[in-house]
Amino acid sequence: MAEAVRHDKTARQLRLLSDALDSGRLGPVRRLVNTLAPAEIGNLLESLPPDKRMVVWGLVDPEDDGEVLVHVGDEVRESLIADMDQDELVAAASDLDIDDLADLVEDLPDAVIDELLRSMDRDNRERLEQVLSYPEDTAGRLMNPDVVTVRADTTVDVVLRFLRLRGELPDHTDHLYVVNRRHQLIGWVALQDLVTRDPGTPINRLMDDELESLHVDASAEQVARQFSDNDWVSAPVVDDGNVLLGRITVDDVVDIIREQAEHQALGAAGLDEDEDLFSPIRRAVRGRVVWLGINLLTAFLAAGVIGQFDATIEQIVALAVLMPIVAGIGGNAAVQVLTLMVRGIALGQVGASNAGILLWKELRVALINGLLIGGLVGLVALLWFRSWSLSLVIAAALVINFCSAALAGVLLPLLLKRMRVDPAVAGTVVVTAVTDVIGFFSFLGLATVILLH
Amino acid sequence: MAEAVRHDKTARQLRLLSDALDSGRLGPVRRLVNTLAPAEIGNLLESLPPDKRMVVWGLVDPEDDGEVLVHVGDEVRESLIADMDQDELVAAASDLDIDDLADLVEDLPDAVIDELLRSMDRDNRERLEQVLSYPEDTAGRLMNPDVVTVRADTTVDVVLRFLRLRGELPDHTDHLYVVNRRHQLIGWVALQDLVTRDPGTPINRLMDDELESLHVDASAEQVARQFSDNDWVSAPVVDDGNVLLGRITVDDVVDIIREQAEHQALGAAGLDEDEDLFSPIRRAVRGRVVWLGINLLTAFLAAGVIGQFDATIEQIVALAVLMPIVAGIGGNAAVQVLTLMVRGIALGQVGASNAGILLWKELRVALINGLLIGGLVGLVALLWFRSWSLSLVIAAALVINFCSAALAGVLLPLLLKRMRVDPAVAGTVVVTAVTDVIGFFSFLGLATVILLH
Numbered sequence: 001m002a003e004a005v006r007h008d009k010t011a012r013q014l015r016l017l018s019d020a021l022d023s024g025r026l027g028p029v030r031r032l033v034n035t036l037a038p039a040e041i042g043n044l045l046e047s048l049p050p051d052k053r054m055v056v057w058g059l060v061d062p063e064d065d066g067e068v069l070v071h072v073g074d075e076v077r078e079s080l081i082a083d084m085d086q087d088e089l090v091a092a093a094s095d096l097d098i099d100d101l102a103d104l105v106e107d108l109p110d111a112v113i114d115e116l117l118r119s120m121d122r123d124n125r126e127r128l129e130q131v132l133s134y135p136e137d138t139a140g141r142l143m144n145p146d147v148v149t150v151r152a153d154t155t156v157d158v159v160l161r162f163l164r165l166r167g168e169l170p171d172h173t174d175h176l177y178v179v180n181r182r183h184q185l186i187g188w189v190a191l192q193d194l195v196t197r198d199p200g201t202p203i204n205r206l207m208d209d210e211l212e213s214l215h216v217d218a219s220a221e222q223v224a225r226q227f228s229d230n231d232w233v234s235a236p237v238v239d240d241g242n243v244l245l246g247r248i249t250v251d252d253v254v255d256i257i258r259e260q261a262e263h264q265a266l267g268a269a270g271l272d273e274d275e276d277l278f279s280p281i282r283r284a285v286r287g288r289v290v291w292l293g294i295n296l297l298t299a300f301l302a303a304g305v306i307g308q309f310d311a312t313i314e315q316i317v318a319l320a321v322l323m324p325i326v327a328g329i330g331g332n333a334a335v336q337v338l339t340l341m342v343r344g345i346a347l348g349q350v351g352a353s354n355a356g357i358l359l360w361k362e363l364r365v366a367l368i369n370g371l372l373i374g375g376l377v378g379l380v381a382l383l384w385f386r387s388w389s390l391s392l393v394i395a396a397a398l399v400i401n402f403c404s405a406a407l408a409g410v411l412l413p414l415l416l417k418r419m420r421v422d423p424a425v426a427g428t429v430v431v432t433a434v435t436d437v438i439g440f441f442s443f444l445g446l447a448t449v450i451l452l453h
Numbered sequence: 454m455a456e457a458v459r460h461d462k463t464a465r466q467l468r469l470l471s472d473a474l475d476s477g478r479l480g481p482v483r484r485l486v487n488t489l490a491p492a493e494i495g496n497l498l499e500s501l502p503p504d505k506r507m508v509v510w511g512l513v514d515p516e517d518d519g520e521v522l523v524h525v526g527d528e529v530r531e532s533l534i535a536d537m538d539q540d541e542l543v544a545a546a547s548d549l550d551i552d553d554l555a556d557l558v559e560d561l562p563d564a565v566i567d568e569l570l571r572s573m574d575r576d577n578r579e580r581l582e583q584v585l586s587y588p589e590d591t592a593g594r595l596m597n598p599d600v601v602t603v604r605a606d607t608t609v610d611v612v613l614r615f616l617r618l619r620g621e622l623p624d625h626t627d628h629l630y631v632v633n634r635r636h637q638l639i640g641w642v643a644l645q646d647l648v649t650r651d652p653g654t655p656i657n658r659l660m661d662d663e664l665e666s667l668h669v670d671a672s673a674e675q676v677a678r679q680f681s682d683n684d685w686v687s688a689p690v691v692d693d694g695n696v697l698l699g700r701i702t703v704d705d706v707v708d709i710i711r712e713q714a715e716h717q718a719l720g721a722a723g724l725d726e727d728e729d730l731f732s733p734i735r736r737a738v739r740g741r742v743v744w745l746g747i748n749l750l751t752a753f754l755a756a757g758v759i760g761q762f763d764a765t766i767e768q769i770v771a772l773a774v775l776m777p778i779v780a781g782i783g784g785n786a787a788v789q790v791l792t793l794m795v796r797g798i799a800l801g802q803v804g805a806s807n808a809g810i811l812l813w814k815e816l817r818v819a820l821i822n823g824l825l826i827g828g829l830v831g832l833v834a835l836l837w838f839r840s841w842s843l844s845l846v847i848a849a850a851l852v853i854n855f856c857s858a859a860l861a862g863v864l865l866p867l868l869l870k871r872m873r874v875d876p877a878v879a880g881t882v883v884v885t886a887v888t889d890v891i892g893f894f895s896f897l898g899l900a901t902v903i904l905l906h
Contacts, residue, residue: 039682049810116661169645172686174627191644192622195613210586228711229492231704233625233686250703253683254710258681261714262796268718269792270785277797277811284818285825288789291825295785299778300833306777307837310770317763320773324759324780324889325752332723332748336741339722343715344730349500352469357502358730365737372738380753384760398692432473438775 008038013040014047021052030059038067039210046076049278054083065092070100070106074274075283077107079187088116097125097171099144099252102131120197131246139223140216143237143246143254146170149179150203152186157199163236174233185213185236185244213238216245220256225348228254264342267425270294298433302327305437310442312452318385321446322377323392326443329373330401330435338427345417346424355414362406370402393450397443401435409436459785466493467500474505483512491520499529502731518545523553525609527727528736530560543568550624552597552705555584584699592676595709596690597697599623602632603656605639610652612642622714625702626684626749631660638689638697640668666691669698673709679800680706716878721880723747751886755780758890762897765905771838772900775830775847779896782826783888785856790815790862791880798870799877808867814858823855846903850896854888861887 013032020028033056035042041060045053045068057080060068065084069077069092073244081089089112105113105128117125125144134140134261150171159176163169175188187209197206213236214223227235227250234249265275270291275284290331304315306323313319343352350358378395382388408431414425416430466485486494486509498506498521510533513521516641518537520621522530522545534542540564546554558566558581570578570847580598587593603612612629615624628641640662641678650659654757666689667676680688680703716726723744728737759766759776766772794811797803803811835841860885866876869883 014801014804015806037682039684043682043800044804045799047800047807049807066843163648164651167649169649171684172627173645173688174625186513189646192626193578194648195616195644196620196622198617208601228704228707229490229496231492231624231707233627233703248706250686251681254684254703254707257707257710257714261710261717265717265796266792269789271789271792276791277793277802277807281814281817281821283812283819288786288818289822289825291789292782292785292822293829296778296782296826300782302777302781306774310774312709313773314767314770317767318771320766320770320776321756321763322757323773324755324777325749327555327777328752328755328889329745329749332745333741336722336724336744339719339724340728340730343718344500347496348467348498349469349496349730351500353468354500354502354730361731361734361737364734365741367744368734368738369742372742373749376746377749429766436781440777 007328013044017044017056018052021055026055026059029056031058034064038064039071041068042071042076044078046072046276046278050079053079053278057083059328063095066100066104069104073276074107075276075279076137077104081107081109086112086115090119093109094119095350096125097144098131099145099246099248101128102141105132111158124240132268137220138216139214139218139220139248140245141235142220142223142252143216144170145246145249147177147236147244147247148173148262149177149183150189152178152180152204155199156194156197156201156203156206159194159203160199170247172234172251177236177244177247177428178209179244184242185238186219187211188236211236211243213275214248214366215239221346224246224253224256224260228257228423240337242346264424268428270425271430282333298436301433302436302440305440306444309440309448312444312448315391315452316447318381318387318390319444322381322390323440323443325377325396326397326401327436327439329377329398330405330439330448331432333366333369333402334405334409334431334435335428337366337406338413338423338431339409341413342424342427345413350414359407359410362410363403366402366406367399368397373402374398387451389451390447393446394443397439397446401439404438405431405435423438466497470497470509471497471505472842474508479508479512482509486512487517489515489519492524494521494525495529498533499525499729499731503532503733506731508886510536515541515544516548519548519553519557522557523549526729527560528729528732530557534560539565539568541573547572550597551580551584551599552595552701552788554581555594558585587669590673591669592667592671592673592690592701593698595673595676595705596669596701597623598699600630600689600697600700601626602630602636602697603642605631605633605657605660607656608652609647609650609654609656609659612647612656614654619655623700625687630689630697630700631656631662637695637698638691640664641689656872664689666695667701668692674713674799676701677706677709677713681710717877720875721881722790723882732900747882751882751889754886755889755893757898758893759897762893762901765897765901769843769845769900769904771834771840772897775843776893778830779850779854780889780892783858783892784849784885786819786822786855786887787858787862787884788881789798790819790859791866791876791884794863794866795877795880798866803867808863812860812863815863816856818860818865820852821856826853826855842904843900846899850892850899853895854892857891858884858888869903 017029017032048056069080093116130145131141136348177185178189180186187207188211189203189206193206195263216237216239234247236244237246237248238244267275272287276288374395377398378391381394382391412430413427415421416426455550470482470485531865546569583598584594628643630638631640631642633639641664642656642659642662646659669690669692688702689697691697719726725740728740827848830851831844834847835844865881865883869876869879
């Protein structure tokens with residue numbers, strides 16, 4: 001019985017492994033690595049600099065190679081594949097389930113794919129081709145066509161005898177699917193019921209025929225939401241005619257949810273999810289410089305606004321000192337509203353039917369926050385620069401900018417979504433561009449009108 | 454057989470429901486609501502403004518009340534509970550599993566808790582008290598003590614007869630746990646094996662005794678990682694003496710992963726995860742104004758730096774125009790590095806053993822990006838203000854700020870983590886404060902030295 005996990009396992013393994021690697025004793029490293037699950041090995045490989053990564057990769061049990069490749073990011077995967085010869089790759093890939101293989105196959109060299117298809121039996125080859133015929137990030141691509149089906153007009157006892165003859169079930173089988181002659185799904189039976197009910201019970205009495213199924217075209221996001229709403233361990237995938245095509249299991253859904261969260265967190269900073277800790281310098285520069293360039297454009301836009309008021313700033317330098325406060329706090333307020341909206345949109349909670357009410361609520365929050373923060377900043381400005389009118393100008397500019405932050409925060413993500421741009425990724429740049437421009441314009445504009453005339 | 458889900462279900466339901474509510478016909482609303490799973494009803498309630506929310510809540514099948522309460526955020530939960538009388542609450546809570554009940558119980562009025570404890574049998578009361586004795590967000594609090602155990606010295610046939618006598622199994626039972634006389638965990642048996650193996654097979658031949666278990670003190674985060682690394686559907690929770698205390702199931706883990714992602718996304722914008730779309734204005738203001746205040750402090754710090762150079766700005770107004778570019782782009786670069794680090798830390802991929810290598814890599818990326826972006830900005834500044842020396846100053850300031858962004862982005866999250874502050878929440882404020890201050894200081898400082906002397 002292995003020790004119960006209490007502490008941060010990967011970090012500890014990483015330290016032990018790093019020490020062992022540094023000492024050059026590969027025996028202990030091999031033993032350490034091969035106590036880990038493939039996903040943990042993948043995580044470990046991603047945390048190592050390329051040279052050490054290759055040493056450790058060479059020590060992984062070849063039986064785990066395929067599973068590890070499935071569990072690492074695209075970039076690390078490429079580097080690991082480049083390190084393997086054709087026979088190793090074919091062996092690694094042929095250990096995988098169809099759904100995992102479908103995920104991996106596009107990264108394999110053509111020669112390996114040919115060899116792999118030749119080595120598969122006809123059933124499996126057809127299944128793989130079927131899965132690959134669906135677009136990425138749909139239920140069709142995520143499913144495993146290997147399902148166990150039974151007929152409704154039989155009994156628990158007969159099914160149990162059938163299962164004993166069949167032998168091992170696909171991973172995470174918690175239900176058997178009940179289909180008719182045309183392979184249309186008519187219900188499912190829980191394994192739990194098979195082991196607790198009387199052997200003579202007919203299947204059509206045990207069967208749940210109210211289950212929702214996943215359409216083969218459903219998006220990965222929709223699949224994830226259905227799973228978590230229904231607490232499923234596995235769910236059937238059907239086509240337009242309700243014909244059973246395969247099943248999706250919760251372990252893949254957990255990966256989808258993790259990837260979506262990562263995509264959102266990294267996307268908001270303009271990183272793509274394949275950039276890992278030790279991406280090559282050239283790759284990291286290329287990945288990030290585009291985003292910085294986009295932000296640079298909005299920064300120049302803001303600078304252009306300031307440039308319109310250079311005569312005003314020349315006369316009142318205090319404006320230059322206080323300027324970044326108006327734009328900065330406005331940006332923070334906008335990002336808060338945006339973040340709530342992005343979550344609401346992702347959960348399907350925001351739509352045309354409640355956008356108006358939300359906007360009205362956010363405008364009232366913005367007005368109060370604007371008066372509070374604007375008043376505070378005005379007070380500090382008064383003490384600092386001893387000017388009532390400057391103090392009034394910055395307070396007013398902050399109230400205006402809070403309101404524009406609420407408008408931008410509510411409306412822009414809805415607009416981006418309608419334009420099929422992911423608001424989680426593009427939202428921050430767009431709303432902060434709005435608050436920068438409006439912040440500088442209202443502050444410097446009010447100052448020009450009130451302080452100079 | 455229900456229709457396969459293809460499109461965005463919640464959004465469509467929301468529209469239909471909103472129309473039905475507006476028309477005042479509550480019959481169709483009730484029918485619509487009660488086709489949904491409890492989690493979907495929860496999601497729907499969160500998307501409705503408070504007045505409509507209460508109307509819909511009154512139409513939910515009382516059987517689902519408990520599950521719905523488990524699936525909504527704290528704030529919506531409070532409002533729903535406030536709308537129920539004591540009998541309804543006791544009825545709702547007594548339908549729940551122990552782990553869900555433990556999650557809900559602290560939000561219930563004391564009178565309801567007393568009544569509930571009185572209505573429970575002794576076993577369940579003791580189980581609930583046991584679960585509540587563990588701190589929130591630990592395996593002990595997440596587990597359900599209701600587990601099915603078997604002995605090793607028996608056979609498949611005997612176990613199947615035992616299960617038929619016992620009847621229904623706890624939700625998501627995919628394994629039975631094998632314990633010794635002292636209730637210590639010695640292995641587990643898959644339900645799949647029970648239905649596929651010969652009835653005479655001894656349990657100790659089927660049993661997997663290499664499984665990892667979860668320690669009762671493990672954090673929710675650790676539990677989630679173990680589940681996704683090992684593709685578990687359920688896992689046993691044990692104490693220091695390896696005594697089996699309960700089990701955690703994947704549906705709760707899916708919720709944990711979703712909540713962690715939300716916590717990270719909302720925390721980075723200074724929102725707490727309980728703020729929902731329709732939080733009362735006062736609540737929303739209070740929740741956000743603290744964060745804005747913290748950001749205001751850093752904005753004043755930056756303004757203070759600019760204030761040191763007012764004499765320089767008075768002479769060269771172009772500095773005020775270009776100033777926000779240096780700070781803004783530096784902030785973007787820092788957030789990129791920070792985001793990669795936060796992910797690495799969350800995955801346990803970053804530690805003392807590789808921080809140095811990472812810092813060195815990020816400094817090189819920063820130097821290249823700094824030269825590229827700095828060169829570009831310098832060129833634009835040259836064309837705009839026709840000054841070689843101003844162009845040189847801003848380019849140099851950008852290179853300096855990119856390097857400080859890399860330093861802050863790598864080192865501050867490690868420091869915050871050591872101080873037990875969540876870098877996903879506090880990171881952005883801290884690193885952008887650094888890049889604001891260093892950006893303004895290096896740009897205006899260099900300008901003072903080079904342009905004025």
